Amino acid sequence: FNTQGASCSGMEDGTATVIPSGGGIGSYIYNWDANAGSQLTPTATDLDVGTYTVTVTDFLGCQVVDSVFVDAPNALVTDIQVEPTSCSYLDNGVAMVSATGGQPGYTYEWSDIGLGQPDRNDLPAGPYSVTITDANECFEVIDFNIVAASEIVLNLSATEVDCASSASGSATVVPTGGAGGYTYLWEDNQADSIATGLNAGFIAVTVTDANGCEAIGDVEVIEPEVIALTPSSTPALCFNTATGTANVIAVGGAGNYTYQWSDPNGQNTPTAVGLPAGTYMVTVTDVNNCSSTTMVVVDEPALLSNMMGATNLSCNGSPDGTATANPVGGTQPYFYNWSNGQSGQTATALNAGLAYVTITDVNGCEVIDSIEVTAPEALEITLSPSDVSCNAGMDGAISVNILSGTAPFEYNWSSGGMTGTVLQLTAGLYTVTVTDANDCEAIESIVIDEPDALNAQLNQQGSTCFNGLDGSAAVVSINYGNTPATLADFDFAWNIPGADNPTINNLVGGQTYTVTITDPLGCVLVESIEIDNPSPVEAAIATATDASCFDGADGQATVTGTGGAGNYTFQWDFAAGEQTTATATGLAAGAYNVTIADGNGCEAVTSVSIAEPTEIDFSFETNNVECFGASTG
Numbered sequence: 001f002n003t004q005g006a007s008c009s010g011m012e013d014g015t016a017t018v019i020p021s022g023g024g025i026g027s028y029i030y031n032w033d034a035n036a037g038s039q040l041t042p043t044a045t046d047l048d049v050g051t052y053t054v055t056v057t058d059f060l061g062c063q064v065v066d067s068v069f070v071d072a073p074n075a076l077v078t079d080i081q082v083e084p085t086s087c088s089y090l091d092n093g094v095a096m097v098s099a100t101g102g103q104p105g106y107t108y109e110w111s112d113i114g115l116g117q118p119d120r121n122d123l124p125a126g127p128y129s130v131t132i133t134d135a136n137e138c139f140e141v142i143d144f145n146i147v148a149a150s151e152i153v154l155n156l157s158a159t160e161v162d163c164a165s166s167a168s169g170s171a172t173v174v175p176t177g178g179a180g181g182y183t184y185l186w187e188d189n190q191a192d193s194i195a196t197g198l199n200a201g202f203i204a205v206t207v208t209d210a211n212g213c214e215a216i217g218d219v220e221v222i223e224p225e226v227i228a229l230t231p232s233s234t235p236a237l238c239f240n241t242a243t244g245t246a247n248v249i250a251v252g253g254a255g256n257y258t259y260q261w262s263d264p265n266g267q268n269t270p271t272a273v274g275l276p277a278g279t280y281m282v283t284v285t286d287v288n289n290c291s292s293t294t295m296v297v298v299d300e301p302a303l304l305s306n307m308m309g310a311t312n313l314s315c316n317g318s319p320d321g322t323a324t325a326n327p328v329g330g331t332q333p334y335f336y337n338w339s340n341g342q343s344g345q346t347a348t349a350l351n352a353g354l355a356y357v358t359i360t361d362v363n364g365c366e367v368i369d370s371i372e373v374t375a376p377e378a379l380e381i382t383l384s385p386s387d388v389s390c391n392a393g394m395d396g397a398i399s400v401n402i403l404s405g406t407a408p409f410e411y412n413w414s415s416g417g418m419t420g421t422v423l424q425l426t427a428g429l430y431t432v433t434v435t436d437a438n439d440c441e442a443i444e445s446i447v448i449d450e451p452d453a454l455n456a457q458l459n460q461q462g463s464t465c466f467n468g469l470d471g472s473a474a475v476v477s478i479n480y481g482n483t484p485a486t487l488a489d490f491d492f493a494w495n496i497p498g499a500d501n502p503t504i505n506n507l508v509g510g511q512t513y514t515v516t517i518t519d520p521l522g523c524v525l526v527e528s529i530e531i532d533n534p535s536p537v538e539a540a541i542a543t544a545t546d547a548s549c550f551d552g553a554d555g556q557a558t559v560t561g562t563g564g565a566g567n568y569t570f571q572w573d574f575a576a577g578e579q580t581t582a583t584a585t586g587l588a589a590g591a592y593n594v595t596i597a598d599g600n601g602c603e604a605v606t607s608v609s610i611a612e613p614t615e616i617d618f619s620f621e622t623n624n625v626e627c628f629g630a631s632t633g
Contacts, residue, residue, distance in 0.1 A: 001016060001019065001066075002017040003015065003069070004016075005049070005071040005073075006047065006048055006070065006073075007072075007073075007136060007137075007138065008137075009073060009076065010048065012048045015043055015047060016036070016044050017042055017043040018066070020058075020064070028042075028056050030054060031055045032054045033054070035053075036054070049071055050070060051068070052067065052068055052070065054066060073103060073138065074101045074102060076100075076139070076140050077100045077102075078132045079097070080097050080098075080142050081094075083095075084148060084149055085146065085149050086213070087214075088150065088151035088213065091123065092122065093121075093123035093124065093147075093148075094121045095123060095130070097130055099118070099132050099140075101134075102134035102135075103136040103138070104135060109130065109131040111130070125147060126146055127144075128143070128146065129143045149179075150177045150178055152177045152214070153175065153215070154205070155174040155176070156171065156174075156217050156219035157171070157172050158170065158220060161198070161199065161200050161222075161223040163224065163289075163290035164226035164253075165226070167197050168198075169197075169200060170197075171194070171195045171203050171205070173205050179209040179211040180209060181209055183207070183208045184205060187204045188203065198221045200221050200223035201221060204218040205217060205219075224252070224254060224288070226253070227253035227257075227290060227291065228250070230248065231246070232246075232247045232296070233247065233299070234298075235277070235299040236299070237331075238304070238330070238363055238365040239300055239303040240276070241276070242276040244275040244276065244299070245272065245274075246271070246280050246282070247296075248284060250270075250292070253290050253292070254287045256286060256287040257285065259284055261282050262280050262282070276300070280295070280297075281295055282294060301331045301361070301365070304328075304329045304330030304366070306326060306357075306367050308326070308357075310355070310371045312373055312374045312376070313350075315376065315379065315441070316379075318440075321351065322348050323346065323371050325345055330361035331361045334360070334361055335361075337357065337360070338356065340355070350373050353372070353373060354370050354371070354373075356368070377406055379404065379434065379436045379438075380403040380404045380405065381400055381442045382400075383398055383399070383444050384398065385447075386398070387427075388427045388451075389522075390521065390523035390524070391452060392427075392453065393450060394424045394426050395425075396423075396424075396426065396427065397421065397422065397423045398421070398446060399421040400432060400444075406440070408436075409434055409435065409437075410435040410436075411434055427449060429446075452480045454478065454479070454519065455481075456477065456527050457476050458474065459474050460472065460473045460507075460529050460532065462533060463507070463510075463532070463534070464602065467508060468508070469507070470506065470507075471505075471506075471509050471511075471531035471532070472507055473494075473513050473515075473529050473531065475492065476502075478490060487502055490518060491517070492515055493515065495514045495515075509534070510530070510532075510533030513530075513531065534564060534600075537561060537563045538561070539595075541557060541606060544556075544557040544558075544609075545610075546610055546612060547588055547589050547610060548613075549612070550614060551588070551612065555586075555587035555588065557583070557584050557594075558584075559596065559608075560582070561598070561604065563604075564600065565600045567598060567599035569596070571597070572584045573593040575590060575592055576594070590610055591607055591610075592610065593605060593606070
């Protein structure tokens with residue numbers, strides 16, 4: 001046999017192997033006993049310490065039975081001693097572990113800290129386990145529980161104080177649990193289970209038992225709700241009158257309040273009336289004789305007074321004066337009653353004179369005041385005109401004469417002028433607005449006259465030919481409006497140097513000529529007239545036929561005329577035989593000129609070229625006679 005013992009006592013990890021020899025030929029059959037689990041292999045596994053029997057049978061059925069012992073190390077023996085915590089709130093429970101057997105070299109693994117020492121004295125109450133392992137890694141696990149000492153439980157109660165802020169409350173503590181033999185220490189250093197003479201609020205107590213374990217608790221000593229006072233007042237209606245009131249609203253305490261005011265009449269109701277402005281004390285007492293005092297201020301409005309302001313009339317006779325009341329004091333809103341019946345803060349549309357106002361505030365307090373509204377000196381003007389000398393001229397003028405008003409003055413003319421005199425005026429209606437230092441205005445209008453306009457009639461005679469120099473123009477009549485004038489009374493100046501008569505000649509057709517006409521007063525009329533200009537005579541070759549043969553003379557050309565006066569005549573040049581018809585014939589190659597004249601003798605010249613084909617060219621080729629007298633050439 002070969003054996004491997006169990007690694008630890010109680011561990012089923014040992015093995016036993018049977019090694020047979022001899023017997024018949026073939027393989028063996030193995031049958032371990034029930035202790036080995038009736039295993040059928042040469043090696044039985046998972047064996048604890050003990051003796052095991054195996055039966056080996058060969059191929060022929062021959063058997064042998066034998067036993068083997070599987071051992072194990074000594075068993076690991078452990079024990080633990082446990083002590084509870086000394087006080088319920090301390091972490092000082094004790095656990096002491098002892099170990100024997102197995103293979104020394106023990107380790108201790110605690111469930112809360114891991115590896116550690118066998119003895120612990122720092123354990124809070126609760127469940128734990130510790131694993132003890134020897135040098136063979138055989139181990140035992142011990143579960144245990146640290147029990148907490150009995151907890152001191154405090155039952156606290158208190159009685160409330162009689163009145164708010166008084167030291168008449170008490171507090172009682174009744175402990176249970178712990179080790180008994182209690183001592184007491186309140187935070188105000190009282191050392192009995194009952195603390196007395198306490199103010200409202202929380203008070204703490206420390207209770208210690210015979211083991212020195214402590215419990216701390218607190219309890220609230222309550223007080224009745226303080227008598228809370230909410231004061232209010234209404235001011236006196238007018239300055240220095242006994243019409244104010246003072247009021248107090250009390251809540252809290254025990255109810256059934258009584259009141260005492262500090263006013264001269266010693267009023268004892270929640271509201272004191274008929275008070276002048278001032279500060280008053282009121283004391284409110286409840287049924288438990290607890291009291292509270294507060295102060296109430298009764299105000300009064302400031303003395304109602306007024307400051308007047310006015311804007312005088314902007315201009316004499318304009319009812320646009322104003323008077324404004326500016327009250328202070330009293331109680332708004334204010335109401336106004338003016339001597340003219342108006343009721344706003346500002347009276348408007350006033351004439352010069354005194355304005356009175358009665359001001360009443362919302363409480364009926366009154367003040368009466370007045371102010372004088374004045375007017376400036378009246379603004380008066382006249383105008384002096386100077387008419388225009390020529391029709392459409394710009395030499396008219398107007399001057400403003402100031403008769404009365406307040407300087408300085410401003411001028412605003414309808415023509416845009418800003419001075420007392422305006423010049424270079426054309427005929428028409430002009431209006432001026434004069435404004436004085438008070439913004440008062442005077443408006444006057446006047447008409448600037450002018451003489452009737454010059455007008456003239458011009459005639460012209462056009463040029464005979466286009467752009468010819470035989471046109472003429474003449475001034476045939478001049479009028480002032482519809483009234484005829486004598487030409488001899490006027491000077492004429494044409495836009496041709498030296499032309500100063502009503503009629504001018506030798507003018508170019510199509511040009512415009514201007515004449516300046518001046519009358520005895522220097523009034524000027526400028527007129528223009530355009531000289532008629534006939535359309536130009538133009539000549540154009542309509543058709544042209546070249547010579548049919550070189551050096552032939554059977555070409556021809558036809559000319560047409562446009563513009564001018566029509567009735568054209570034709571004159572071909574010498575090369576064309578001076579023909580006088582529109583079509584020239586019998587023309588050889590070359591250039592020809594033709595002149596066209598209209599009925600007025602206005603001419604136009606054009607030219608035409610006649611071409612010819614090229615000359616026929618030829619040459620001879622010869623062969624000589626081969627022999628004299630032969631005809632072979």
